Amino acid sequence: MAAEREPPPLGDGKPTDFEELEEGEDLFTSTVSxxxxxxxxxxxxxxxxxxxxxxxxxxxxxxxxxxDDREDLFAEATEEVSLDSxxxxxxxxxxxxxxxTPVTPTTLIAPRIESKSMSAPVIFDRSxxxxxxxxxxxxxxxxxxxxxxxxxxxxxxxxxxxxVTTKTSLSMFSKSxxxxxxxxxxxxxxxxxxxxxxxxxxxxxxxxxxxxxxxxTKVKVGKEDSSSTEFVxxxxxxxxxxxxxxxxxxxxxxxxxxxQFLESSELPRAVNTQALSGAGILRMVxxxxxxxxxxxxxxxxxxxWFEEKQQQFENLDQQLRKLHASVEALVCHRxxxxxxxxxFAKSAAMLGNSEDHTALxxxxxxxxxxxxxxxxxxxxxxxxxxxxxxxLLSDYIRLIAAVKGVFDHRMKCWQKWEDAQITLLKKxxxxxxxxxxxxxxxxxxxxxxxxxxxxxVG
Amino acid sequence: xxxxxxxxxxxxxxxxxxHKSGIQSKGEAARARRGNHARLQxxxxxxxxxxxxSLWVEISDAVSERDKVKFTVQTKSxxxxxxxxxxxxxxxxEEFIWLHDAFVENExxxxxxxxxxxxxxxxxxSREKLQKLGEGDSCVTREEFxxxxxxxxxxxxxxxxxxxxxxxxxxxxxxAHPTLRQDHNFSxxxxxxxxxxxxxxxRKELLGGFLRNIVKSADEALIxxxxxxKEVDDFFEHERTFLLEYHxxxxxxxxxxxxxxxxxxxxxxxxxxxxxxxxxxxTQEVNQLKTSFFKxxxxxxxxxxxxxxxxxxxxxxxxxxxxxxxxxxxxxxxxLYRRLRALADYENANKALDKARTxxxxxxxxxxxxxxxCQRFERLSDxxxxxxxxxxxxxxxxxxxxxxxxxxxxxKHAKASTLLLRNTLVILKGEP
Numbered sequence: 001m002a003a004e005r006e007p008p009p010l011g012d013g014k015p016t017d018f019e020e021l022e023e024g025e026d027l028f029t030s031t032v033s034x035x036x037x038x039x040x041x042x043x044x045x046x047x048x049x050x051x052x053x054x055x056x057x058x059x060x061x062x063x064x065x066x067x068d069d070r071e072d073l074f075a076e077a078t079e080e081v082s083l084d085s086x087x088x089x090x091x092x093x094x095x096x097x098x099x100x101t102p103v104t105p106t107t108l109i110a111p112r113i114e115s116k117s118m119s120a121p122v123i124f125d126r127s128x129x130x131x132x133x134x135x136x137x138x139x140x141x142x143x144x145x146x147x148x149x150x151x152x153x154x155x156x157x158x159x160x161x162x163x164v165t166t167k168t169s170l171s172m173f174s175k176s177x178x179x180x181x182x183x184x185x186x187x188x189x190x191x192x193x194x195x196x197x198x199x200x201x202x203x204x205x206x207x208x209x210x211x212x213x214x215x216x217t218k219v220k221v222g223k224e225d226s227s228s229t230e231f232v233x234x235x236x237x238x239x240x241x242x243x244x245x246x247x248x249x250x251x252x253x254x255x256x257x258x259x260q261f262l263e264s265s266e267l268p269r270a271v272n273t274q275a276l277s278g279a280g281i282l283r284m285v286x287x288x289x290x291x292x293x294x295x296x297x298x299x300x301x302x303x304x305w306f307e308e309k310q311q312q313f314e315n316l317d318q319q320l321r322k323l324h325a326s327v328e329a330l331v332c333h334r335x336x337x338x339x340x341x342x343x344f345a346k347s348a349a350m351l352g353n354s355e356d357h358t359a360l361x362x363x364x365x366x367x368x369x370x371x372x373x374x375x376x377x378x379x380x381x382x383x384x385x386x387x388x389x390x391x392l393l394s395d396y397i398r399l400i401a402a403v404k405g406v407f408d409h410r411m412k413c414w415q416k417w418e419d420a421q422i423t424l425l426k427k428x429x430x431x432x433x434x435x436x437x438x439x440x441x442x443x444x445x446x447x448x449x450x451x452x453x454x455x456x457v458g
Numbered sequence: 459x460x461x462x463x464x465x466x467x468x469x470x471x472x473x474x475x476x477h478k479s480g481i482q483s484k485g486e487a488a489r490a491r492r493g494n495h496a497r498l499q500x501x502x503x504x505x506x507x508x509x510x511x512s513l514w515v516e517i518s519d520a521v522s523e524r525d526k527v528k529f530t531v532q533t534k535s536x537x538x539x540x541x542x543x544x545x546x547x548x549x550x551x552e553e554f555i556w557l558h559d560a561f562v563e564n565e566x567x568x569x570x571x572x573x574x575x576x577x578x579x580x581x582x583x584s585r586e587k588l589q590k591l592g593e594g595d596s597c598v599t600r601e602e603f604x605x606x607x608x609x610x611x612x613x614x615x616x617x618x619x620x621x622x623x624x625x626x627x628x629x630x631x632x633x634a635h636p637t638l639r640q641d642h643n644f645s646x647x648x649x650x651x652x653x654x655x656x657x658x659x660x661r662k663e664l665l666g667g668f669l670r671n672i673v674k675s676a677d678e679a680l681i682x683x684x685x686x687x688k689e690v691d692d693f694f695e696h697e698r699t700f701l702l703e704y705h706x707x708x709x710x711x712x713x714x715x716x717x718x719x720x721x722x723x724x725x726x727x728x729x730x731x732x733x734x735x736x737x738x739x740x741t742q743e744v745n746q747l748k749t750s751f752f753k754x755x756x757x758x759x760x761x762x763x764x765x766x767x768x769x770x771x772x773x774x775x776x777x778x779x780x781x782x783x784x785x786x787x788x789x790x791x792x793x794l795y796r797r798l799r800a801l802a803d804y805e806n807a808n809k810a811l812d813k814a815r816t817x818x819x820x821x822x823x824x825x826x827x828x829x830x831x832c833q834r835f836e837r838l839s840d841x842x843x844x845x846x847x848x849x850x851x852x853x854x855x856x857x858x859x860x861x862x863x864x865x866x867x868x869x870k871h872a873k874a875s876t877l878l879l880r881n882t883l884v885i886l887k888g889e890p
Contacts, residue, residue, distance in 0.1 A: 315742055323735035330728040337721040344714035351707045356700055357854050363861060 142168040142247050144262075146240040149232045152183075159183045162236060164243065166262050172254075178263060186261065187239055193257045194246070237387060241395060290408065310407055317400045324393040331386045338378035345371035424453040512537055515633045515648065517626045518546065522618060526550055527579045529625055533648045540649060547651060551578060554625055557632075560643045567638065568796045569841030571849060573631040574785035576624040584614045602734055609727070609766075616770060620778070627782075678795050681802045691839065697846050698794055705787045712780040719773050726765035733758035750886055757882045761875065768871045775864035783853055790849050797842050800835040807831040 148163040165179035247253050345368045352364030431446035512535060519530035532546040558575035561567055588610050591603070632638050733755045740751030807828040814824035 312742070316739075319735060319739045319742065323732065323739065326728065326731035326735055330725065330732060333721060333725040333728050337718065337725050340714065340717040340721050344711070344718045347707070347711040347714040351704075351711045354700070354703045354707045357850070360854050360857055363857070367861065 142166065142170055142253070144240065144243045144247060146236050146243065149236050159185075160232060160235075162239060164262065170253075173259065173263065175263075180262065180264070182261070184235070184239075187242065190257060190261045191242075194252060194255060197255070197257075198252065234391070237391065238395075241391070245395075306407070306410075313400055313403055313407075317397065317404075320393055320397050320400065324390065324397060327385065327390045327393060331382050331390055334378055334382040334385065338375050338382060341371055341375040341378060345369075345375060420453060420456045424450065427453050513633045513639055515626075515629045517622055517629070520618070520622045522579075522581070527618075527621065529622065531629065531648065539645060545649060545651075547648065549647070551576070551625075553647065554628060557643060557647050558628070561632075561638065561641065562792075564641075567641075568800070569793070569838040569845070570635070570637060571786070571789045571793050571845045572638075573628055573635075574782070574789050576621070576628045579617075579621040581614065581617060584610065584617055588614070599734065602730070605730065620774075674795065678798065681798050693843060694794070694797070694839070701787060701791050701794065705784065705791055708780055708784045708787060712777065712784050715772075715777040715780055719769060719777055722765070722769045722772070726762050726769055729758045729762035729765065733762070753882060753885055757878065760878055764871055764875045764878070768868065771864065771867045771871070775860045775867070779857065779860045783856070786849065786853070790846060793842055793845060797835070797838045800831070800838045804828070804831040804835045 349368035355361040514534040736755035
C-alpha cells in the first residue's frame, strides 16, 4: 500500500510519513484510496505549488501551514503531499521558481497564512516544534549527540572522526538507537546538499560550522596543547548544535540525505567541500558574483512585510555582532584572570612557607588555597560563558546570514522573473512582426519561443 | 655631618643646629614610651605605631597640578624645639625623598630601620586614558562616553588618595619612632615655611645611586663569602636567612597580585559594552524578550559596579599591603647589611690591631680604632635586634588586620552579587 501511494517523483520518505499518521488515526484508512488519485494531480500543480512557498504574497513561513495540515484532517494531507513533492526531487538548484499565478491549493491555505502570526525565525523554530508535538500524539523525539572526537590517520592526511549518536522513537528510522562515525567534511557535504535542495524554496537551512584551516592543521600536526583540544571541543559542540537544529526542522528531517547521514555506516566522501578543490573555487567565484549582483540589483520592494523584516534583520545582525564581540572579550579577560590568580596562589603559598610566624604562615597558605579555588571557578565560568553565551550568539549570527541568503535568493528569483518577462515581451513583438511579414515558418519558430518563455516565466 | 651629599638646601630653620642633649632625649623617650596606646591611623598599613600625642603629623590637603602634587603637611606638637604648637607647610614629593635619603645617609641611624620612602605619584596611566577619551571615539554613544569619563575620574581620584596615604604613612612612622622623630632635618621638613629648594636627583646622581647599589651588593656578597666572618649571634643568622628569602617571595607575590588586580579590572570594565549592547537589543524587540534584554542589561551594569568595588578593595588590602612590606623588608635587609659591614670593620680592626702589636707600631691608633669599631658594632647589634623584633610584630599585626578586612569585604560583595544574580534569575524565569 505504501508503495502504491508513492507518487513517482517522491523519495522514499513519504510513505513512512503516512504510516506515522496512520498509527494514530485509523479512521483515515478509508480515505487512503482517494489519495492514490491525488498524487497524479500534483504534477502540474507541483511547480505552481512550489510558488506558494516563494510567493511573496504571504509570509515566508508557508511551511508552517504544512504542519497545521498534519494535525488537521487527513484530507488536508493531499495538499501536503502536493506541496512537499517538489522538494523530494533532487532539483538542480539552478532552476528558479518564480511565482506567478497561485493555484487552487493556495486558496485553501491562504486563510491559514493570514492566521499564522509573523514571527521571527528564532521563535519560529520553537513554535514549529510545539505544533509537531501536538500532532496526533506522535512524540517528536530525536536526540542527537556528537561525541568522542578521535584522530584518525597521520600527518597532513589526518582528520578528526566524530561519533554521531542518534536516539529516536520516530518510526522512519530503522532502529531506535544507532551511532556512526563522521568527519567534518561529511557534515559540510550534508549541509551543501540540503542547501541546494531547500534554499531556493525559501527554507532556512541551518548553517554548518566553518572550516578552520589553522585549527585543523594544528590538530593534524599533532600538537597536544590546550589550544588544539579547545578547538576540537569547540567544533564538536558546534557540530552537535548544528545537527540538533537541522533535525528540529520537520521538513529537513524527512530528507533522505539527512537520514543517510545519520544511519549509514559508510558515506561517500564529500570531496566538494575541500577548500582547494574545483568546487571550492567555483563557490568562491559564485560568492564574488553574488556580491556584485547585490550591489547592482535594485528591487522594487512591493511587499512591505519583507522590507520591514529585512531592516529588522539588518539591525539585529549588527547588534548581535557587537554583543558577540564584547562577550568574547569578556571570556578572554576571564581566562587571563584565572591564569593570573593561579600564579598568585602559588606565590602566596611560597610566601606562607617562608613566613616564620606559624599563625600567619597558616593564614597565608589558606589564602593560597582559596585563590586556587577561585581560579577553578573562574575557569568554569569562562567555559560556561563561552559555550552558552558566546557560541549561541555566533550561531544566531550565522543563522541571520542564512536568512539574508534566503532574502537574496528571493531577490535573484525576482530578477530572473523580470528578465524572463522582458524576453517574453520581446519574443511576442517578434512574433507580431512575423505575423505581419507573413512568414509562416518564422511564425512557428516565434510561437515555439514564446511558449518556452511562458513556461520559464510561469 | 648631616651627610646631605651634593644637594643644596636652605637650612637655617631655627638658626641653631639642634643637638640632642641627653636630658631632653631621655625625657622625650620616656614620654614616647608612656603613651603607647594605639592611635587612630588613617592608613592601616602600619597599624602598630606607638601612640603619642606629643607629635602629630598628617597630610591635611593635597593639590594635583599638571605634573606635580603638592601636599599640605600639618603638624601639631607640644615639643619644645618647635616654634609653634600648630603649623603647616606645603611639600612636594622630591622633598620627601630628600628627607628619606638624609636619614639613610646619617651614620647615627645606621642601627635603625628607616621607613621606606613613598613611591612617586604616578598618574601616567590615568592621564593617558583620559586623553584618549578626550580625543574622541565616534563609535561610542553619549551615555557610554559619560560612563567611561566617570570611571576614569573615579580611578584618578583613587590613585590620588593612595599616594596621599603613602606619604602620610611615611611621615607618621618617622614621627612615632622615638629616635628618628628628633632628627633636625625632620623638624626642618615639618616647620620650614618656605620652599626647601630641593631639586630632584639629576641623571648623574641617579647613576651614582645606581652604582652605589651595585657596590653595596658586591660588598655584601664579599663579606658573607669571607670565611673568617662568622655570625656569632644566632638570632641575626636566623633573621638574615629569613629576610633574604622573605623579601624575594614577597616581591614575587606583590607582582602577581598586581597582575591579578589588572586583569580583574579589565574584566569588570568588560561588562560595560555588554550592557550597552543588550540595551540596544532590547530597544529593538517587543514584549517579553524586550523586558528580558533590559533586565539583563541592568544586571551587567550592576555587576560591573560590584566587581570594580571588589577590585579596589583587593587592591587596597592585599596589593598595597604586600608592596609596603616588600619595601619595609628591603629596609630591614639594609639594616642587616649595615650591621654586617660594621662587623667586618670590627674584624678588620682586630686584625690590624694584631698586626700593629706584632710590629709594635701605631698600637695606640689601632687600639682606639678597634675600640670604636667594637662599640659601633655592639650599638648596631642592639638596636638592630630591637628594630627587627618590632618589624616582625608590626608585620604580623598589619597582615592580620588587612587579611581579615579583605576577607570580610569579599564576603560582603559576594553576598551582594549572589543576591543580585538570584533576583534577576527569578525575574527572567518568572515571566512566561
